[in-house]
Amino acid sequence: MKKLxxxxxxxxxxxxxxxxxxxxxxxxxxxxxxxxxxxxxxxxGITHDEYTDIAxxxxxxxxxKIVGIHTQKDPDEALKAAKGIFVGGGxxxxxxxxxxxxxxxxxxxxxxxxxxxxxxxxxxxxxxGVTMQTTNDMPIIYPAGFKTLGAVPFNINxxxxxxxxxxxxxxxxxxxxxxxxxxxxxxxxxxxxEGSWIRVxxxxxxxxxxxxxxxxxxxxxxxxxxxxxxISF
Amino acid sequence: MKKLxxxxxxxxxxxxxxxxxxxxxxxxxxxxxxxxxxxxxxxxGITHDEYTDIAxxxxxxxxxKIVGIHTQKDPDEALKAAKGIFVGGGxxxxxxxxxxxxxxxxxxxxxxxxxxxxxxxxxxxxxxGVTMQTTNDMPIIYPAGFKTLGAVPFNINxxxxxxxxxxxxxxxxxxxxxxxxxxxxxxxxxxxxEGSWIRVxxxxxxxxxxxxxxxxxxxxxxxxxxxxxxISF
Numbered sequence: 001m002k003k004l005x006x007x008x009x010x011x012x013x014x015x016x017x018x019x020x021x022x023x024x025x026x027x028x029x030x031x032x033x034x035x036x037x038x039x040x041x042x043x044x045g046i047t048h049d050e051y052t053d054i055a056x057x058x059x060x061x062x063x064x065k066i067v068g069i070h071t072q073k074d075p076d077e078a079l080k081a082a083k084g085i086f087v088g089g090g091x092x093x094x095x096x097x098x099x100x101x102x103x104x105x106x107x108x109x110x111x112x113x114x115x116x117x118x119x120x121x122x123x124x125x126x127x128x129g130v131t132m133q134t135t136n137d138m139p140i141i142y143p144a145g146f147k148t149l150g151a152v153p154f155n156i157n158x159x160x161x162x163x164x165x166x167x168x169x170x171x172x173x174x175x176x177x178x179x180x181x182x183x184x185x186x187x188x189x190x191x192x193x194e195g196s197w198i199r200v201x202x203x204x205x206x207x208x209x210x211x212x213x214x215x216x217x218x219x220x221x222x223x224x225x226x227x228x229x230x231i232s233f
Numbered sequence: 234m235k236k237l238x239x240x241x242x243x244x245x246x247x248x249x250x251x252x253x254x255x256x257x258x259x260x261x262x263x264x265x266x267x268x269x270x271x272x273x274x275x276x277x278g279i280t281h282d283e284y285t286d287i288a289x290x291x292x293x294x295x296x297x298k299i300v301g302i303h304t305q306k307d308p309d310e311a312l313k314a315a316k317g318i319f320v321g322g323g324x325x326x327x328x329x330x331x332x333x334x335x336x337x338x339x340x341x342x343x344x345x346x347x348x349x350x351x352x353x354x355x356x357x358x359x360x361x362g363v364t365m366q367t368t369n370d371m372p373i374i375y376p377a378g379f380k381t382l383g384a385v386p387f388n389i390n391x392x393x394x395x396x397x398x399x400x401x402x403x404x405x406x407x408x409x410x411x412x413x414x415x416x417x418x419x420x421x422x423x424x425x426x427e428g429s430w431i432r433v434x435x436x437x438x439x440x441x442x443x444x445x446x447x448x449x450x451x452x453x454x455x456x457x458x459x460x461x462x463x464i465s466f
Contacts, residue, residue: 009404011403013401014401043416043417044413044416045416091413094413132372133372133373136405137405138368138369138410138413139368139379140413140414140416140417140418141366141417142378146375159402161402168247169246169427170244170245170246170427171242171392171394172369172370177373180276180277180371181373183278183373184276184374194402194404
Protein backbone atom coordinates (compact mmCIF):
# COMPACT_ATOMS: atom_id res chain seq x y z
CA MET A 1 0.00 0.00 0.00
CA LYS A 2 3.00 2.33 -0.05
CA LYS A 3 2.53 5.65 -1.83
CA LEU A 4 5.53 7.92 -2.22
CA UNK A 5 6.90 10.71 -4.32
CA UNK A 6 10.66 10.80 -3.98
CA UNK A 7 11.97 14.03 -5.50
CA UNK A 8 15.54 15.14 -6.08
CA UNK A 9 14.82 18.76 -5.16
CA UNK A 10 12.04 21.10 -4.05
CA UNK A 11 12.99 23.76 -6.55
CA UNK A 12 14.44 23.65 -10.03
CA UNK A 13 16.54 26.46 -11.46
CA UNK A 14 14.49 29.39 -12.77
CA UNK A 15 11.25 28.26 -11.17
CA UNK A 16 9.47 28.81 -7.86
CA UNK A 17 9.25 26.43 -4.90
CA UNK A 18 7.62 23.10 -5.91
CA UNK A 19 6.28 24.67 -9.12
CA UNK A 20 7.61 21.91 -11.41
CA UNK A 21 5.81 19.17 -9.50
CA UNK A 22 2.53 20.77 -8.33
CA UNK A 23 0.33 18.92 -10.85
CA UNK A 24 1.73 15.61 -9.68
CA UNK A 25 1.27 16.58 -6.02
CA UNK A 26 -2.32 17.58 -6.62
CA UNK A 27 -3.28 14.10 -7.83
CA UNK A 28 -0.97 12.36 -5.37
CA UNK A 29 -2.53 14.07 -2.36
CA UNK A 30 -6.12 13.87 -3.69
CA UNK A 31 -7.35 12.21 -0.47
CA UNK A 32 -5.55 14.62 1.89
CA UNK A 33 -6.79 18.13 2.61
CA UNK A 34 -4.19 18.54 5.34
CA UNK A 35 -0.56 17.46 5.19
CA UNK A 36 1.91 17.14 8.07
CA UNK A 37 5.19 18.88 7.26
CA UNK A 38 8.46 17.76 8.84
CA UNK A 39 10.91 20.72 8.84
CA UNK A 40 13.68 19.06 10.90
CA UNK A 41 16.25 18.96 8.07
CA UNK A 42 16.56 22.75 8.05
CA UNK A 43 19.72 23.60 9.98
CA UNK A 44 18.91 27.23 10.66
CA GLY A 45 18.92 30.50 8.87
CA ILE A 46 15.17 30.21 9.16
CA THR A 47 13.09 28.75 11.98
CA HIS A 48 10.89 25.69 11.71
CA ASP A 49 7.90 28.06 11.63
CA GLU A 50 9.38 30.04 8.75
CA TYR A 51 10.25 26.87 6.86
CA THR A 52 6.72 25.58 7.38
CA ASP A 53 5.39 28.88 5.99
CA ILE A 54 7.34 28.29 2.79
CA ALA A 55 5.80 24.83 2.48
CA UNK A 56 2.37 26.35 3.24
CA UNK A 57 2.69 28.86 0.42
CA UNK A 58 3.78 26.13 -1.98
CA UNK A 59 0.81 23.90 -1.16
CA UNK A 60 -1.74 26.77 -1.08
CA UNK A 61 -1.62 26.71 -4.87
CA UNK A 62 -3.20 23.25 -4.85
CA UNK A 63 -5.49 24.04 -1.91
CA UNK A 64 -3.79 21.87 0.67
CA LYS A 65 -3.30 22.88 4.29
CA ILE A 66 0.16 22.36 5.79
CA VAL A 67 0.73 21.74 9.53
CA GLY A 68 4.24 21.71 10.98
CA ILE A 69 4.96 18.61 13.06
CA HIS A 70 6.95 20.79 15.48
CA THR A 71 3.68 22.52 16.49
CA GLN A 72 2.10 19.21 17.52
CA LYS A 73 2.05 18.17 21.18
CA ASP A 74 2.41 14.53 20.22
CA PRO A 75 4.34 14.18 16.95
CA ASP A 76 3.94 10.40 17.06
CA GLU A 77 0.14 10.62 17.20
CA ALA A 78 0.13 13.38 14.59
CA LEU A 79 1.99 11.09 12.17
CA LYS A 80 -0.32 8.17 12.86
CA ALA A 81 -3.39 10.34 12.17
CA ALA A 82 -1.91 12.12 9.15
CA LYS A 83 -3.64 12.10 5.76
CA GLY A 84 -0.39 13.02 4.04
CA ILE A 85 3.24 13.71 4.92
CA PHE A 86 5.81 16.07 3.41
CA VAL A 87 9.45 15.97 4.49
CA GLY A 88 11.45 18.95 3.24
CA GLY A 89 15.14 19.24 2.42
CA GLY A 90 18.09 20.64 4.31
CA UNK A 91 20.73 18.53 6.00
CA UNK A 92 20.13 14.78 6.07
CA UNK A 93 22.33 14.17 9.13
CA UNK A 94 20.22 16.65 11.06
CA UNK A 95 16.94 15.22 9.78
CA UNK A 96 17.91 11.66 10.74
CA UNK A 97 19.34 12.87 14.05
CA UNK A 98 16.03 14.54 14.92
CA UNK A 99 13.82 11.66 13.74
CA UNK A 100 15.74 9.42 16.14
CA UNK A 101 15.83 12.07 18.87
CA UNK A 102 12.05 12.54 18.79
CA UNK A 103 11.70 8.78 18.50
CA UNK A 104 9.51 8.87 15.40
CA UNK A 105 11.63 7.11 12.77
CA UNK A 106 9.79 3.85 13.38
CA UNK A 107 6.34 5.49 13.40
CA UNK A 108 7.17 7.30 10.17
CA UNK A 109 8.20 3.95 8.65
CA UNK A 110 4.96 2.28 9.77
CA UNK A 111 2.89 5.22 8.54
CA UNK A 112 4.47 4.97 5.09
CA UNK A 113 4.01 1.19 5.01
CA UNK A 114 0.32 1.44 5.90
CA UNK A 115 -0.18 3.70 2.88
CA UNK A 116 -0.17 7.32 4.05
CA UNK A 117 1.03 9.35 1.05
CA UNK A 118 4.61 10.53 1.62
CA UNK A 119 6.33 13.26 -0.37
CA UNK A 120 10.02 13.94 0.22
CA UNK A 121 12.45 16.34 -1.41
CA UNK A 122 16.24 16.18 -1.17
CA UNK A 123 16.95 15.10 2.47
CA UNK A 124 13.29 14.03 2.64
CA UNK A 125 13.89 11.88 -0.46
CA UNK A 126 17.15 10.53 0.90
CA UNK A 127 15.51 9.00 3.98
CA UNK A 128 13.05 6.95 1.94
CA GLY A 129 16.00 4.71 1.05
CA VAL A 130 17.45 1.88 3.09
CA THR A 131 20.11 4.15 4.57
CA MET A 132 21.10 7.83 4.36
CA GLN A 133 24.60 6.86 3.28
CA THR A 134 24.37 8.33 -0.21
CA THR A 135 23.57 11.84 0.96
CA ASN A 136 25.67 14.74 -0.29
CA ASP A 137 25.43 16.58 3.02
CA MET A 138 28.05 17.52 5.56
CA PRO A 139 28.01 15.55 8.83
CA ILE A 140 27.18 18.60 10.97
CA ILE A 141 25.64 16.44 13.69
CA TYR A 142 26.13 12.76 14.71
CA PRO A 143 22.94 10.74 14.22
CA ALA A 144 22.07 7.62 16.22
CA GLY A 145 22.47 5.58 13.06
CA PHE A 146 22.43 5.77 9.26
CA LYS A 147 19.44 3.46 8.79
CA THR A 148 16.38 5.22 7.40
CA LEU A 149 12.85 4.31 6.25
CA GLY A 150 13.62 1.55 3.77
CA ALA A 151 10.37 2.37 1.96
CA VAL A 152 12.12 1.44 -1.28
CA PRO A 153 14.73 -1.30 -1.80
CA PHE A 154 17.47 1.11 -2.84
CA ASN A 155 19.18 4.32 -1.77
CA ILE A 156 18.72 7.79 -3.24
CA ASN A 157 21.40 10.22 -4.28
CA UNK A 158 19.47 13.47 -4.68
CA UNK A 159 20.72 16.46 -6.71
CA UNK A 160 22.68 14.00 -8.83
CA UNK A 161 25.38 15.67 -10.90
CA UNK A 162 27.33 14.28 -13.83
CA UNK A 163 31.10 14.61 -13.76
CA UNK A 164 32.31 17.81 -15.40
CA UNK A 165 34.80 16.73 -18.12
CA UNK A 166 36.54 20.13 -17.93
CA UNK A 167 36.97 20.16 -14.18
CA UNK A 168 40.45 20.68 -12.76
CA UNK A 169 39.22 19.83 -9.30
CA UNK A 170 40.81 16.74 -7.73
CA UNK A 171 37.98 15.96 -5.28
CA UNK A 172 35.87 12.87 -5.99
CA UNK A 173 33.02 13.04 -8.52
CA UNK A 174 29.56 11.97 -7.41
CA UNK A 175 29.96 8.73 -9.35
CA UNK A 176 33.24 7.96 -7.59
CA UNK A 177 31.63 8.57 -4.20
CA UNK A 178 28.77 6.18 -4.96
CA UNK A 179 31.27 3.57 -6.16
CA UNK A 180 33.06 3.96 -2.82
CA UNK A 181 29.73 3.31 -1.09
CA UNK A 182 29.49 0.04 -3.02
CA UNK A 183 32.81 -1.18 -1.66
CA UNK A 184 31.02 -1.65 1.66
CA UNK A 185 27.33 -1.90 0.79
CA UNK A 186 25.27 -3.83 -1.74
CA UNK A 187 22.21 -1.52 -1.78
CA UNK A 188 21.51 -0.17 -5.29
CA UNK A 189 21.62 3.63 -5.63
CA UNK A 190 19.54 5.87 -7.87
CA UNK A 191 21.12 9.19 -8.80
CA UNK A 192 18.12 11.50 -9.23
CA UNK A 193 18.74 14.66 -11.25
CA GLU A 194 17.02 17.90 -10.21
CA GLY A 195 13.58 17.94 -11.86
CA SER A 196 13.10 14.16 -11.65
CA TRP A 197 11.24 12.08 -9.11
CA ILE A 198 10.14 8.52 -8.43
CA ARG A 199 6.48 7.76 -7.92
CA VAL A 200 5.93 4.67 -5.82
CA UNK A 201 2.65 2.78 -5.73
CA UNK A 202 3.49 -0.21 -3.62
CA UNK A 203 5.79 -2.30 -5.82
CA UNK A 204 5.16 -0.18 -8.89
CA UNK A 205 7.96 2.36 -8.99
CA UNK A 206 8.24 4.73 -11.95
CA UNK A 207 10.79 7.40 -12.81
CA UNK A 208 9.07 10.65 -13.70
CA UNK A 209 10.04 14.20 -14.60
CA UNK A 210 12.37 15.74 -17.10
CA UNK A 211 15.49 13.62 -17.00
CA UNK A 212 16.86 10.12 -17.07
CA UNK A 213 18.31 8.82 -13.80
CA UNK A 214 21.64 7.12 -13.22
CA UNK A 215 21.55 3.73 -11.54
CA UNK A 216 24.43 2.23 -9.62
CA UNK A 217 24.53 -1.41 -8.63
CA UNK A 218 27.37 -3.13 -6.85
CA UNK A 219 29.85 -4.79 -9.25
CA UNK A 220 28.11 -3.40 -12.35
CA UNK A 221 28.72 -0.50 -14.68
CA UNK A 222 26.44 2.44 -13.89
CA UNK A 223 23.61 2.89 -16.41
CA UNK A 224 20.84 5.32 -17.31
CA UNK A 225 17.10 4.70 -17.11
CA UNK A 226 14.75 6.92 -19.09
CA UNK A 227 11.92 8.89 -17.56
CA UNK A 228 8.77 6.76 -17.60
CA UNK A 229 10.73 3.58 -16.85
CA UNK A 230 9.64 1.07 -14.28
CA ILE A 231 12.25 0.62 -11.55
CA SER A 232 13.03 -2.86 -10.30
CA PHE A 233 16.03 -4.72 -9.00
CA MET B 234 56.19 20.36 19.96
CA LYS B 235 53.57 19.60 17.29
CA LYS B 236 54.82 19.45 13.71
CA LEU B 237 52.26 19.04 10.96
CA UNK B 238 51.70 19.66 7.30
CA UNK B 239 47.99 19.78 6.60
CA UNK B 240 47.43 19.68 2.84
CA UNK B 241 44.21 20.07 0.87
CA UNK B 242 45.17 17.40 -1.68
CA UNK B 243 47.92 14.96 -2.62
CA UNK B 244 47.84 15.92 -6.27
CA UNK B 245 47.13 19.17 -8.06
CA UNK B 246 45.73 19.26 -11.58
CA UNK B 247 48.35 18.71 -14.30
CA UNK B 248 51.02 17.49 -11.90
CA UNK B 249 52.14 14.15 -10.48
CA UNK B 250 51.44 12.73 -7.02
CA UNK B 251 52.83 15.05 -4.28
CA UNK B 252 54.99 16.89 -6.84
CA UNK B 253 53.83 20.37 -5.79
CA UNK B 254 54.86 19.84 -2.18
CA UNK B 255 57.99 17.65 -2.34
CA UNK B 256 60.40 20.46 -1.45
CA UNK B 257 58.42 21.24 1.66
CA UNK B 258 58.23 17.56 2.60
CA UNK B 259 61.96 17.14 2.19
CA UNK B 260 62.72 19.77 4.83
CA UNK B 261 59.77 18.79 7.01
CA UNK B 262 60.87 15.15 7.26
CA UNK B 263 64.60 15.98 7.55
CA UNK B 264 64.92 13.84 10.71
CA UNK B 265 62.98 10.86 9.34
CA UNK B 266 64.49 8.36 6.92
CA UNK B 267 61.43 6.12 7.28
CA UNK B 268 57.80 7.22 7.39
CA UNK B 269 54.76 5.21 8.49
CA UNK B 270 51.96 5.44 5.92
CA UNK B 271 48.31 5.04 6.95
CA UNK B 272 46.30 3.88 3.89
CA UNK B 273 42.98 3.27 5.72
CA UNK B 274 41.07 6.05 3.96
CA UNK B 275 41.22 4.27 0.62
CA UNK B 276 37.86 2.57 0.13
CA UNK B 277 38.97 0.11 -2.51
CA GLY B 278 39.71 0.06 -6.18
CA ILE B 279 43.25 -0.51 -5.03
CA THR B 280 44.51 -2.49 -2.04
CA HIS B 281 46.33 -1.04 0.94
CA ASP B 282 49.53 -2.49 -0.55
CA GLU B 283 48.94 -0.79 -3.87
CA TYR B 284 48.10 2.50 -2.19
CA THR B 285 51.25 2.25 -0.11
CA ASP B 286 53.24 1.67 -3.32
CA ILE B 287 51.93 4.96 -4.70
CA ALA B 288 53.08 6.73 -1.53
CA UNK B 289 56.43 4.91 -1.80
CA UNK B 290 57.02 6.17 -5.32
CA UNK B 291 56.13 9.71 -4.29
CA UNK B 292 58.56 9.72 -1.39
CA UNK B 293 61.35 7.95 -3.30
CA UNK B 294 62.04 11.27 -5.01
CA UNK B 295 63.14 12.74 -1.68
CA UNK B 296 64.84 9.52 -0.55
CA UNK B 297 62.40 8.55 2.16
CA LYS B 298 61.31 5.01 2.85
CA ILE B 299 57.58 4.39 3.29
CA VAL B 300 56.17 1.55 5.43
CA GLY B 301 52.46 0.74 5.41
CA ILE B 302 50.95 0.55 8.89
CA HIS B 303 48.79 -2.37 7.71
CA THR B 304 51.96 -4.48 7.36
CA GLN B 305 52.88 -3.95 11.02
CA LYS B 306 52.04 -6.61 13.61
CA ASP B 307 51.46 -3.95 16.23
CA PRO B 308 50.22 -0.72 14.64
CA ASP B 309 50.13 0.99 18.03
CA GLU B 310 53.80 0.29 18.68
CA ALA B 311 54.67 1.20 15.10
CA LEU B 312 53.11 4.64 15.57
CA LYS B 313 54.86 5.19 18.90
CA ALA B 314 58.23 4.35 17.34
CA ALA B 315 57.64 6.26 14.10
CA LYS B 316 60.00 9.00 12.93
CA GLY B 317 57.32 10.42 10.66
CA ILE B 318 53.70 9.77 9.71
CA PHE B 319 51.80 10.24 6.46
CA VAL B 320 48.04 9.79 6.29
CA GLY B 321 46.72 9.65 2.73
CA GLY B 322 43.35 10.67 1.35
CA GLY B 323 40.25 8.72 0.40
CA UNK B 324 37.09 8.61 2.46
CA UNK B 325 37.20 10.33 5.85
CA UNK B 326 34.35 8.25 7.32
CA UNK B 327 36.31 5.10 6.52
CA UNK B 328 39.59 6.52 7.84
CA UNK B 329 38.01 7.54 11.15
CA UNK B 330 36.09 4.26 11.35
CA UNK B 331 39.32 2.29 10.98
CA UNK B 332 41.35 4.45 13.37
CA UNK B 333 38.73 3.71 16.03
CA UNK B 334 38.40 0.07 14.98
CA UNK B 335 42.14 -0.55 15.31
CA UNK B 336 42.08 1.51 18.49
CA UNK B 337 44.87 3.87 17.43
CA UNK B 338 43.13 7.27 17.32
CA UNK B 339 44.40 8.11 20.79
CA UNK B 340 47.94 6.86 20.08
CA UNK B 341 48.02 8.87 16.87
CA UNK B 342 46.94 11.94 18.85
CA UNK B 343 49.65 11.39 21.48
CA UNK B 344 52.26 10.77 18.79
CA UNK B 345 51.42 14.05 17.09
CA UNK B 346 51.42 15.91 20.41
CA UNK B 347 54.86 14.58 21.36
CA UNK B 348 56.24 16.03 18.12
CA UNK B 349 56.42 13.24 15.55
CA UNK B 350 56.12 14.98 12.14
CA UNK B 351 52.67 14.34 10.66
CA UNK B 352 51.74 14.93 7.03
CA UNK B 353 48.12 14.53 5.96
CA UNK B 354 46.39 15.07 2.63
CA UNK B 355 42.65 15.39 2.11
CA UNK B 356 41.07 12.89 4.56
CA UNK B 357 44.45 12.81 6.33
CA UNK B 358 44.24 16.60 6.63
CA UNK B 359 40.65 16.49 7.74
CA UNK B 360 41.41 14.40 10.82
CA UNK B 361 43.98 16.86 12.16
CA GLY B 362 41.02 19.08 13.07
CA VAL B 363 38.85 18.89 16.17
CA THR B 364 36.23 16.82 14.34
CA MET B 365 35.77 15.32 10.86
CA GLN B 366 32.47 17.16 10.47
CA THR B 367 33.60 19.42 7.65
CA THR B 368 34.57 16.58 5.33
CA ASN B 369 33.12 16.50 1.80
CA ASP B 370 32.91 12.72 1.80
CA MET B 371 29.95 10.39 1.61
CA PRO B 372 29.08 8.51 4.84
CA ILE B 373 29.80 5.08 3.36
CA ILE B 374 30.47 3.61 6.81
CA TYR B 375 29.35 4.59 10.34
CA PRO B 376 32.30 5.61 12.51
CA ALA B 377 32.37 5.31 16.30
CA GLY B 378 32.38 9.09 16.52
CA PHE B 379 33.21 12.26 14.61
CA LYS B 380 35.94 13.44 17.03
CA THR B 381 39.41 13.41 15.48
CA LEU B 382 42.95 14.42 16.46
CA GLY B 383 42.39 18.01 17.54
CA ALA B 384 46.02 18.75 16.67
CA VAL B 385 44.86 22.23 15.62
CA PRO B 386 42.11 24.33 17.22
CA PHE B 387 39.95 24.37 14.08
CA ASN B 388 38.47 22.10 11.44
CA ILE B 389 39.62 21.60 7.87
CA ASN B 390 37.54 21.64 4.74
CA UNK B 391 39.91 20.15 2.14
CA UNK B 392 39.48 20.59 -1.63
CA UNK B 393 37.72 23.87 -0.87
CA UNK B 394 35.73 25.17 -3.84
CA UNK B 395 34.28 28.62 -4.39
CA UNK B 396 30.63 28.86 -5.42
CA UNK B 397 30.18 28.85 -9.20
CA UNK B 398 28.19 32.02 -10.03
CA UNK B 399 26.88 30.39 -13.24
CA UNK B 400 25.68 27.20 -11.62
CA UNK B 401 22.07 26.15 -12.13
CA UNK B 402 22.44 23.42 -9.54
CA UNK B 403 20.22 23.78 -6.46
CA UNK B 404 22.37 21.71 -4.08
CA UNK B 405 24.18 23.58 -1.31
CA UNK B 406 27.48 25.35 -2.04
CA UNK B 407 30.48 24.48 0.10
CA UNK B 408 30.12 27.79 1.93
CA UNK B 409 26.46 27.06 2.73
CA UNK B 410 27.39 23.63 4.09
CA UNK B 411 30.03 25.11 6.39
CA UNK B 412 27.55 27.74 7.59
CA UNK B 413 25.16 24.88 8.41
CA UNK B 414 27.96 23.30 10.47
CA UNK B 415 28.20 26.54 12.43
CA UNK B 416 24.54 26.36 13.43
CA UNK B 417 25.54 23.52 15.74
CA UNK B 418 29.25 23.93 16.31
CA UNK B 419 31.55 26.81 17.25
CA UNK B 420 34.80 25.34 15.87
CA UNK B 421 36.39 27.63 13.21
CA UNK B 422 36.81 26.05 9.76
CA UNK B 423 39.58 26.64 7.23
CA UNK B 424 38.63 26.01 3.62
CA UNK B 425 41.92 24.88 2.03
CA UNK B 426 42.12 25.15 -1.75
CA GLU B 427 43.96 22.45 -3.71
CA GLY B 428 47.65 23.43 -3.80
CA SER B 429 47.62 25.04 -0.36
CA TRP B 430 48.63 23.66 3.01
CA ILE B 431 49.12 24.67 6.62
CA ARG B 432 52.49 24.17 8.28
CA VAL B 433 52.22 23.80 12.02
CA UNK B 434 55.16 24.24 14.37
CA UNK B 435 53.53 23.98 17.74
CA UNK B 436 51.51 27.20 18.07
CA UNK B 437 53.02 28.72 14.95
CA UNK B 438 50.61 27.91 12.14
CA UNK B 439 51.24 29.33 8.66
CA UNK B 440 49.26 29.07 5.45
CA UNK B 441 51.53 28.04 2.58
CA UNK B 442 51.21 27.20 -1.10
CA UNK B 443 49.66 28.91 -4.07
CA UNK B 444 46.33 30.21 -2.84
CA UNK B 445 44.59 32.16 -0.13
CA UNK B 446 42.35 30.17 2.21
CA UNK B 447 38.79 30.91 3.25
CA UNK B 448 38.12 31.11 6.96
CA UNK B 449 34.74 30.53 8.55
CA UNK B 450 33.99 31.50 12.13
CA UNK B 451 30.66 31.15 13.86
CA UNK B 452 28.54 34.33 13.67
CA UNK B 453 31.06 36.09 11.40
CA UNK B 454 31.29 36.76 7.70
CA UNK B 455 33.70 34.37 5.98
CA UNK B 456 37.03 35.96 5.02
CA UNK B 457 40.21 35.22 3.09
CA UNK B 458 43.72 34.88 4.49
CA UNK B 459 46.67 35.22 2.16
CA UNK B 460 49.33 32.58 1.73
CA UNK B 461 52.15 33.28 4.19
CA UNK B 462 49.70 34.42 6.88
CA UNK B 463 49.93 33.31 10.46
CA ILE B 464 46.78 31.49 11.57
CA SER B 465 45.33 32.20 14.99
CA PHE B 466 41.92 32.37 16.59
